[in-house]
Amino acid sequence: MTKQKTSYNLLDIVGILYRWHKALIILILGTAIGAVVISLMLDEYYTAYTTFVPTNEEQKLFDSAGNLSLYGNDDAVSRALIFAESTPLVEHMMKKFRLAERYDIDITTPKGQNQIEKRFRKLYDVKRNKYSGIEMTIQDKDPKVAAEMVKEALRKIELIYREATSGNKELIKKTYEKAIQEKEVELQRVSDTLTILRRKFNIFDVEAQSEALSAALTTTETAIVEDQEKLRIFTEMKAPRDSIINVTARLNGSRLKLILMRGGDSSSRETTANVYAFNKGRDQIVYWETKIDNLNEELSYIITQFAKFKTHAYSNIAGIIVLEPVQVPNLKSYPIRSFIVVSSILAAMILGVIGVIILDTYKRIDWKEVLYEKPLSNS
Secondary structure, three states, X not given: OOOOOOOOOHHHHHHHHHHOHHHHHHHHHHHHHHHHHHHHHOOOEEEEEEEEEEEOOOOOOEOOOOOEOOEOOHHHHHHHHHHHOOHHHHHHHHHHOOHHHHOOOOOOOOOHXXXXXXXXXXXXXXXXXXXXXXXXXXXXXXXXXXXXXXXXXXXXXXXXXXXXXHHHHHHHHHHHHHHHHHHHHHHHHHHHHHHHHHHHHOOOOHHHHHHHHHHHHHHHHHHHHHHHHHXXXXXXXXXXXXXXXXXXXXXXXXXXXXXXXXOOOOOOOOOOOOHHHHHHHHHHHHHHHHHHHHHHHHHHHHHHHHHHHHHHHOOOOOOEEEEEOXXXXXXXXXXXXXXXXXXXXXXXXXHHHHXXXXXXHHHHOOHHHHHHOOOOOOO
16 A cells, blocks of 8 residues: 555645636625625514613602602512513513514414514613613614614503502502501500699609709708797797788698698699609600601601602603613614624635645545555465
């Protein structure tokens, strides 16, 4: 068997390419012409584009400063993406724009409906961008139709979004109303309890009565000391009987007043100047007054938040907010004919070079000798 040359160096490859240069040129020219013709036959598509975000449909519509937050969070964006890729949206677009006729697909066949949906989804794209917005694009041969399709898709997504979240709004509304009702009932119960305690201890203003009782107690004790001294002096001096009677009466009155203020009168006279009753009921009154203040603050906060919620939820604010309005595209997005032609030529060159090397190698091998070579004898 003669040894075949099946390995190549750079000069060998250059020589092969030179011997096959005519065939390579014909292949490349033919591919270029074919690519140009095919690219010219391809339909031109235009891409309409928009970016939008869903509005805030959560219960906590306001931040800690009370400012309204219009934009939805990540959960709202995820819901909007689900609606944008849902079957109801696709079916609406298929009927609205008669996509069976537009894509020239026979829907009378079993696979027709599925083919239309696949065709539309191929030309339709929706995704979340890095800024948590939602980008939507639709391609069509007519730029105006592409823009109209994007606008209609936005309208349908908003409708689906509103229908899906309307139940959530009603649930939040009922939650607010129930919370307000419960707070009002509790506030009424606490107010009734406080009224009963005020009557029981004759306490209507803790701070004012505390100051008044302290002043009255000091004044009464001082008056008793003064009248006692006056009565002693009048008695020693054998003052007129009327003076002694007046001082004695005033002294007895002050002593009775002091007894009443200290809660020690057995006659159970009602008075607001009862220090004993005041001290006994003061802490309870303060507790229930504080409870009422807290309940009023909580109720006021809930009512304020409810009012803000209704202002937003039942206003004409859109379900989605369009950040980039839809524009009629003026430049085609597909096909890029220059790319098709250049890539076809490069592919033809690469495949042509590989092909001629394989052909040259094939010609150098004596296949008869390879196939019918007998094995060497060991003897």
